[in-house]
Amino acid sequence: MSLWDKIQKGLHEVTEDLEKTVANVASQVGAVNVAPSTAAQQRAAEWQVALQQRRLPSFVQERLRATAAGQRPWIQSGPVAALLMERSHGIHPLGMVGGNCWYHFGFSWTQGHYDGWHQAIDRLRLEAVAMGANAVLNVDMRVRHGDGEDMDYALMGTAVRIQDLPPAWEPAVATVSSLEFVRLLEEGVVPVGIAIGAEYDWYQPWGGTMLDQANQAAPFAARYWNMEIPDLSSFQENVRRRALYNLREDGRKLGAGVLAHTQYSQVFRVNNEQGEGFLCRHIAIGTAVSYEPSRAPQHELLPTVSLGGPLRSFRPHRKDLL
Amino acid sequence: MTKEVIAPHAVERLKGLRSQGSHEGIFTSDLSVNEFVMVRKAEFEPLGLVVGSCIYHMGIQYGSWNQNMEMDVLSQAMYQARELAMSRMEQEAIILQADGVVGVRLEVKRMEWDQDILEFMAIGTAIAHRSGVPGFKGVGGKPFTSDLSGQDFWMLLEAGYRPMEMVMGSCVYHVAHQGVLRSMGNIGRNTELEQFTQAMYDARELAMERMQQEAADAQADGITGVQLHEGSHNWKPHVIEFFAVGTAVKAMEDADTRVDALRPQLVLPVND
Numbered sequence: 241m242s243l244w245d246k247i248q249k250g251l252h253e254v255t256e257d258l259e260k261t262v263a264n265v266a267s268q269v270g271a272v273n274v275a276p277s278t279a280a281q282q283r284a285a286e287w288q289v290a291l292q293q294r295r296l297p298s299f300v301q302e303r304l305r306a307t308a309a310g311q312r313p314w315i316q317s318g319p320v321a322a323l324l325m326e327r328s329h330g331i332h333p334l335g336m337v338g339g340n341c342w343y344h345f346g347f348s349w350t351q352g353h354y355d356g357w358h359q360a361i362d363r364l365r366l367e368a369v370a371m372g373a374n375a376v377l378n379v380d381m382r383v384r385h386g387d388g389e390d391m392d393y394a395l396m397g398t399a400v401r402i403q404d405l406p407p408a409w410e411p412a413v414a415t416v417s418s419l420e421f422v423r424l425l426e427e428g429v430v431p432v433g434i435a436i437g438a439e440y441d442w443y444q445p446w447g448g449t450m451l452d453q454a455n456q457a458a459p460f461a462a463r464y465w466n467m468e469i470p471d472l473s474s475f476q477e478n479v480r481r482r483a484l485y486n487l488r489e490d491g492r493k494l495g496a497g498v499l500a501h502t503q504y505s506q507v508f509r510v511n512n513e514q515g516e517g518f519l520c521r522h523i524a525i526g527t528a529v530s531y532e533p534s535r536a537p538q539h540e541l542l543p544t545v546s547l548g549g550p551l552r553s554f555r556p557h558r559k560d561l562l
Numbered sequence: 563m564t565k566e567v568i569a570p571h572a573v574e575r576l577k578g579l580r581s582q583g584s585h586e587g588i589f590t591s592d593l594s595v596n597e598f599v600m601v602r603k604a605e606f607e608p609l610g611l612v613v614g615s616c617i618y619h620m621g622i623q624y625g626s627w628n629q630n631m632e633m634d635v636l637s638q639a640m641y642q643a644r645e646l647a648m649s650r651m652e653q654e655a656i657i658l659q660a661d662g663v664v665g666v667r668l669e670v671k672r673m674e675w676d677q678d679i680l681e682f683m684a685i686g687t688a689i690a691h692r693s694g695v696p697g698f699k700g701v702g703g704k705p706f707t708s709d710l711s712g713q714d715f716w717m718l719l720e721a722g723y724r725p726m727e728m729v730m731g732s733c734v735y736h737v738a739h740q741g742v743l744r745s746m747g748n749i750g751r752n753t754e755l756e757q758f759t760q761a762m763y764d765a766r767e768l769a770m771e772r773m774q775q776e777a778a779d780a781q782a783d784g785i786t787g788v789q790l791h792e793g794s795h796n797w798k799p800h801v802i803e804f805f806a807v808g809t810a811v812k813a814m815e816d817a818d819t820r821v822d823a824l825r826p827q828l829v830l831p832v833n834d
Contacts, residue, residue: 402576405573405576405577406577408576408577412575412576420595420596423599424595424599428571429598429599430572430575430576431595432575437590451619451679463622464622464623464635465619465621466618466619466620466638466639467619468616468619468642468643468646469617469618469619472617473615473616473617473618476615476617477613477614477615477650480613480615481613484590484611484613487590488590488610491589491590492588495588496587496588497587497588497589497608498589498591499592499593499594499598500590500591500592500611501594503685507617507673507681508674527595530571530587531571532571532586532587533607534586534692535571536602536605536692537599537603541603542827543717543720544827544828545828545829547828547829547830547831
């Protein structure tokens with residue numbers, strides 16, 4: 241049972257059968273017999289309904305609204321230097337917003353990544369909209385691994401309001417900090433979201449791969465030969481191409497280009513009833529940026545040579561030289 | 563930042579509006595945000611990620627135990643497989659009508675199920691000049707290839723050079739073992755192991771030669787950003803690969819006027 245299933249089962253127990261829950265909790269904490277408070281039960285129930293209905297529980301909505309209205313202290317993640325930039329450029333931090341999705345892979349790890357992240361992004365947007373934000377900056381992407389075939393996709397960032405602009409119905413989601421965000425805005429580039437391209441496929445060569453066939457044709461000799469395995473090459477290339485096509489299409493939905501920071505691909509050999517097969521998967525994750533290609537960057541650029549870090553490139557560890 | 567400072571397009575986007583069905587500005591790349599800005603500063607636009615891959619079975623070769631020698635079967639394999647991956651990536655760039663490919667990474671991975679099968683992957687971002695100015699293509703009118711980052715690409719153009727081709731030289735070498743008598747003779751003495759020194763020299767020299775030859779064939783003036791990798795792809799301990807890779811560059815016609823306009827400033831950060 242995945243952790244998500246456990247959580248769901250737990251939530252179900254809480255709402256359905258109080259006595260059993262109490263006994264269950266008691267057995268786990270040993271001698272200390274603690275029943276969940278009514279408030280905690282209410283919260284749990286409300287979370288369940290909210291997640292099902294793709295909205296926020298009322299207490300979260302209320303806290304976010306109060307924070308955005310200045311009745312509670314604002315929250316900002318990221319460096320203090322960013323705060324300076326935010327002040328000078330009219331960016332007001334509202335509060336931290338997050339979204340996550342603990343996902344169980346029933347049939348596909350690869351597709352799970354696509355769905356898990358998208359669900360988490362949608363939930364992050366939900367909180368940002370509740371705060372009346374224009375953008376969420378400094379968005380951090382994290383995963384947690386479960387006990388079995390499951391994983392949690394988590395996002396956290398700072399919702400900001402930009403001076404003189406009305407709240408957005410679809411706030412930009414940017415993985416860059418506000419320092420970079422400001423610089424990009426001045427260049428006419430807006431980081432708008434996170435794009436994902438994922439693809440997997442099976443290859444079951446009848447009579448083995450080209451290498452196996454060469455081995456059959458020339459036993460003992462073929463293993464001394466240099467040769468490409470063309471069928472495996474093109475199989476893998478096609479998976480990769482389709483993943484990148486999906487990445488572009490995901491970007492297109494946001495009306496944006498994609499700067500892929502993460503690329504991951506794997507080929508496995510699997511033995512099953514049909515014989516030897518290959519599984520290939522490729523995942524690409526990137527920052528989606530919206531801009532006008534015809535509009536050249538306006539800002540002047542001054543090349544500088546820093547006497548700090550970059551010139552001292554030869555800095556080996558001591559153990560490397562001794 | 564008041565609205566006047568932000569580009570109108572950016573303001574629309576931040577209000578949550580966007581133009582639907584536009585093909586403008588839809589691309590993929592593995593550039594970082596900074597690289598993206600710098601490529602655009604250089605008056606180029608990213609077109610798309612291009613990849614080429616090759617899964618390759620390396621032949622088996624045994625080196626003589628006590629002889630320095632190039633393992634030519636392995637050298638050829640490393641060379642041919644990389645070439646195949648690179649040329650497939652180039653094909654994709656040609657289809658996109660690119661001027662060239664920047665930020666090319668060449669990766670080699672060993673397959674889990676067979677140590678003689680290696681996977682080679684070349685990946686980079688195809689770019690084209692924003693207003694279609696000609697004269698940036700590489701050898702024979704094909705897109706140029708380069709392992710330079712977006713920032714380096716901008717600096718290269720500012721310095722009056724254009725990239726021609728990513729060039730490489732590879733040499734897999736077997737370093738001879740010492741004979742027992744020889745080892746016995748060295749007991750208690752501080753001495754150079756000339757045979758080993760020679761092997762390193764020879765292998766490096768062969769790799770450099772080959773890389774330079776490629777650049778000469780590409781009619782380049784020089785090679786920049788060269789990196790020399792020494793690696794062993796799960797071979798016997800005495801087998802080592804020297805792999806030199808860099809970007810062959812050629813001076814542009816208006817190089818001198820460009821360079822005159824260049825005034826790099828020295829700065830000393832006080833952060834640390």
